[in-house]
Amino acid sequence: MLKISELAAKTGLSAHTIRFYEKHDLIRASERSEAGYRYYNDSDIRRAEFVKTARNIGFSLEDISQLLSIRVDKTSHSCQEVTDITQHKLDEVNEKLSELESMQNTLQILLKSCCGGPEKATHCSIIEALDAGAVVKNRSAA
Amino acid sequence: MLKISELAAKTGLSAHTIRFYEKHDLIRASERSEAGYRYYNDSDIRRAEFVKTARNIGFSLEDISQLLSIRVDKTSHSCQEVTDITQHKLDEVNEKLSELESMQNTLQILLKSCCGGPEKATHCSIIEALDAGAVVKNRSAA
DNA sequence: TATAAGCTTAGAGCTGACTCTAAGGTCAAC
DNA sequence: GTTGACCTTAGAGTCAGCTCTAAGCTTATA
Ligand SMILES: [Zn+2]
Ligand SMILES: [Zn+2]
Ligand SMILES: [Zn+2]
Ligand SMILES: [Zn+2]
Numbered sequence: 001m002l003k004i005s006e007l008a009a010k011t012g013l014s015a016h017t018i019r020f021y022e023k024h025d026l027i028r029a030s031e032r033s034e035a036g037y038r039y040y041n042d043s044d045i046r047r048a049e050f051v052k053t054a055r056n057i058g059f060s061l062e063d064i065s066q067l068l069s070i071r072v073d074k075t076s077h078s079c080q081e082v083t084d085i086t087q088h089k090l091d092e093v094n095e096k097l098s099e100l101e102s103m104q105n106t107l108q109i110l111l112k113s114c115c116g117g118p119e120k121a122t123h124c125s126i127i128e129a130l131d132a133g134a135v136v137k138n139r140s141a142a
Numbered sequence: 143m144l145k146i147s148e149l150a151a152k153t154g155l156s157a158h159t160i161r162f163y164e165k166h167d168l169i170r171a172s173e174r175s176e177a178g179y180r181y182y183n184d185s186d187i188r189r190a191e192f193v194k195t196a197r198n199i200g201f202s203l204e205d206i207s208q209l210l211s212i213r214v215d216k217t218s219h220s221c222q223e224v225t226d227i228t229q230h231k232l233d234e235v236n237e238k239l240s241e242l243e244s245m246q247n248t249l250q251i252l253l254k255s256c257c258g259g260p261e262k263a264t265h266c267s268i269i270e271a272l273d274a275g276a277v278v279k280n281r282s283a284a
Numbered sequence: 285t286a287t288a289a290g291c292t293t294a295g296a297g298c299t300g301a302c303t304c305t306a307a308g309g310t311c312a313a314c
Numbered sequence: 315g316t317t318g319a320c321c322t323t324a325g326a327g328t329c330a331g332c333t334c335t336a337a338g339c340t341t342a343t344a
Contacts, residue, residue: 005290015291016333035340036292046273053275057252058245061331067272074263082268083258090249093242100239103200107232110199116225121216126224130209131188133195147320157321158303177310178322203301 001031002040010045011052018048026051026064047071059089106135143173143181152187153194160190168193168206189213201231248277 008015021027022038027048029038040048050071054064063085070077113125121127150157163169164180169190171180182190192213196206205227212219255267263269 003291014333017331019292020332033291033340037340038291049275050272053272053277056277057248057272058241067269070263070266071269071273074266074269077263078260079257079263079266079268080260082263082266083253083256086249086253086256086268090246090253093246093249097239097242097246099200100235100242104232104235104239106199107228107235111225111228111232114225114228115221118220118222121212121219121221121224124212124216124221124224126221126228127209127213127216130192130195130199131213133191135195135198145321156303159301161323162302175310175321179310180321 002045004029004038004040007040007045007048011048013048013052021048021051021061024061024065026061026068058093059085063089110134143183144187146171146180146182149182149187149190153190155190155194163190163193163203166203166207168203168210200235201227205231252276 002010004015004018007013008018011018013021018027022029028044030041030044031039033039047068050068051064054067055061059067066085067082070082110126110129113129144152146157146160149155150160153160155163160169164171170186172183172186173181175181189210192210193206196209197203201209208227209224212224252268252271255271
């Protein structure tokens with residue numbers, strides 16, 4: 001049985017965050033001391049670590065909530081439900097990756113074009129490019 | 143001279159967003175009608191388009207604010223200041239890219255491991271992996 | 285027994301970039 | 315001369331995921 005600060009130490013989540021997750025029904029403390037202190041048993045701890053792992057991977061709290069309800073009643077859920085959540089997350093990640101790669105590309109091109117020196121910015125090609133509407137929407141080999 | 147809705151149509155920003163940007167001193171309306179309507183002259187329009195371009199590239203409003211103050215007084219600023227902002231943004235982008243690539247990798251591995259079928263999730267290897275603390279922190283060839 | 289560290293709660297505050305609302309004034313067209 | 319589209323403002327609300335505060339108990343240590 002761990003107290004909240006011990007669970008915090010074990011998971012790397014802050015006590016604040018653990019309480020916040022409890023509000024959202026992600027983490028549970030099966031027991032309370034007479035004074036109201038939270039106590040986490042092995043099952044609670046495993047659940048908290050599941051949450052931590054899922055969060056580290058990048059799942060949203062809403063995703064984690066769904067994954068948890070599958071986890072606690074596996075026979076009522078299918079592998080497909082799990083892959084749906086995972087695939088949807090992967091799609092999101094891929095979309096953000098595209099955006100970021102495009103930004104990366106544009107920024108690299110801008111940086112290459114500018115001397116970067118201590119000269120006055122009157123001739124700065126980055127400023128010029130922005131003025132000219134330089135949206136390099138290029139998506140080639142990253 | 144454009145009215146706000148015309149500038150909105152021209153830039154693709156909403157009138158709300160234009161007013162919001164004005165609050166943050168990114169976009170300006172040099173003139174107002176007697177009734178208080180905003181009117182944008184050519185210089186205002188060019189500034190708005192600069193803002194739009196910079197935003198599309200991914201610069202934060204704070205970055206854009208700095209880029210604008212360079213733009214309006216180029217002789218008081220150097221190319222280096224411009225590259226500093228740009229490089230800093232690129233560093234941010236690269237960091238987010240790393241995180242997302244790591245997430246992508248993990249999600250792909252998880253998806254490969256799961257049958258994705260209509261079977262009960264009792265044997266689901268994604269759930270198992272999350273339970274086992276499956277943090278694939280792998281950063282190899284994307 | 286006293287001090288400090290740790291726990292409790294409801295609820296407010298933070299970030300960034302919008303997005304919208306309410307209540308009203310203005311303007312062009314028919 | 316009225317309908318309806320457009321404009322104004324200050325300020326509130328939205329999103330996700332925390333993060334912190336205040337005020338007051340509890341527990342462990344010295
Ligand atoms: Zn230069
Ligand atoms: Zn330059
Ligand atoms: Zn399966
Ligand atoms: Zn499965």
